[in-house]
Amino acid sequence: MSSWKRNVWILFVCQFLVLGAMTMIMPFLPLYLQELGVAGKEVSIWAGFIFGANFFTAFLFSPFWGRMADRHGRKLMILRSGFGMAVVIILTGFATGPVSLLLLRLLNGVISGFIPASIALVATNTPKKHVGYALGTLNSGAVAGAICGPLFGGIMAESFGFRMIFNITGVCILIAAIVVLMFVKEESIPTSQKEKTNAVQDFKRVTGNSPILSLFVVGFLIQFALLGMNPLIPLFVQKLTDGQNVALFAGIAPSVMGFANMIVSPKLGKLGDQKGSQNVLYYTLIGAAAFSIPQAFVVDLWQLIALRFMLGLCIGGLLPSVNSLIKKLAPEGMESRTYGFSNSAVYLGNMLGPVIGGWLASMAGTRALFLFGGAILLINVVFVKWKVLPELGRQNKPYYQAKEAFH
Structure with missing residues (x-):
């Protein structure tokens, strides 16, 4: 191997x-x-x-x-x-x-x-x-x-x-x-850098390739939408089951989504290698939005579980595709710093999603979370379509050829 x-x-x-x-x-x-x-x-x-x-x-x-x-x-x-x-x-x-x-x-x-x-x-x-x-x-x-x-x-x-x-x-x-x-063996070990920079300088260099900053926004919106929905799923399950076997069904609902994610992630990753990770990102975002919004209208638990499974199939193509694109766009020698900023955007979504989701649920009910999450994902679809994809299309091809030759 x-x-x-x-x-x-x-x-x-x-x-x-x-x-x-x-x-x-x-x-x-x-x-x-x-x-x-x-x-x-x-x-x-x-x-x-x-x-x-x-x-x-x-x-x-x-x-x-x-x-x-x-x-x-x-x-x-x-x-x-x-x-x-x-x-x-x-x-x-x-x-x-x-x-x-x-x-x-x-x-x-x-x-x-x-x-x-x-x-x-x-x-x-x-x-x-x-x-x-x-x-x-x-x-x-x-x-x-x-x-x-x-x-x-x-x-x-x-x-x-x-x-x-x-x-x-x-x-x-x-x-x-x-x-x-x-x-684990690290083949590509960074050479010691004499240049000393701070976080602000690093951020400016990393985001000099304009699609990277847009991808940070995409990662933030993905986690903001998904984490806004997930924490209160047990309360929604409780309503659908009339309080019977809540713990069991509250565990099944996220598990089927994770199981679907686990199955499909490698296949979507390979598809991204063949057809372009940006295309996988775009279409799985559409799917994620399409399967999030109907969850607000389910009346039976099996409907929620089926939609969560379908959502999991789409989630498998989101952050892996973002990470794949970041690898291709990151400045040479700054890959980990680029991922560092990307992870900060994801962590920010992890923090703010549950806070805003909890506030929204207290004001408008649990079902509103799915509409909110689906709306954020749709905004992300529009952002990818009209911002990220054109920026990726304008990238300098000789730059990529030189980078590939270096590797």
Whole structure:
């Protein structure tokens, strides 16, 4: 097996471990807060802050770690994040109250970046004609972990308690970091750069290729729309089932979407390599909008589950296509910094989506979320059609030929 394929499949397994471990603990943070002595309405307030804390610091520090990756290597950043998160999450199991839990979540966001660094390593160490397939496969591993994590977490919470879940999570991430250390080989290692730049200068250089800034906007809108809908799905399921077996069906609804995403991501990535990632992005965005809006009008649970499955098939072509295009457009030697800024845009969507979605649901009801999310995705379709695609069409072809020859 060639080196790039071996890296893809090893990181596929590692991303499964990391996302599976992280999602083992996320659903139980409110319950863990109750165990720490928080009660009443304060649980919801603290849970909101603690959930968003990780994304907030990750949003701030992602460009910095991208710069470090361009200077010292992407594998080093994976190891830095893996070993660092393992320690912090194990310590989270020893939190003494909501303040210490919040501080540890903030610290976890500072040192996080296992998934973005893995994407950057695969993107920069894979031949151009296979980048879409490689990133789609990597996305499948992450999604598979996100599907299995809550299930395993629920089983272990019943058997061992919440604190033990954090220890198990930390150990899983530690194992993933050790596997990367031993088996992942970075072929394209950045040369040490003497030039010292700051984040503002880096951003100006990265966005000098105009489609890149537009792709940051696309990534933000994707996460803003999807994360605005997802957190309140259990409440909607509760209404559709009259309160019967809510936990079971609330788990099925996101799981079918993730399962569809996992199946289709590599196939859409390969299609992007053949027909253009921008085309896959455009048509899957249309599909995502088309399957989001009808969810506001479902009257039976099976209708919601069917539409969530179809939405998952479309989601598999969104962020992997954005990442594939960013790889092709990033300035030479600044690939990781470009991904750093892109990840900041995604983290911003992760933060703002649930906040705006929760506010909207309180004002207009849960069904309005699907209309809102679908409208944002439609705006994204128009933005890609009239902004991103023309900008990509105007790119300088000799630049791409020279870049391909360099690789």
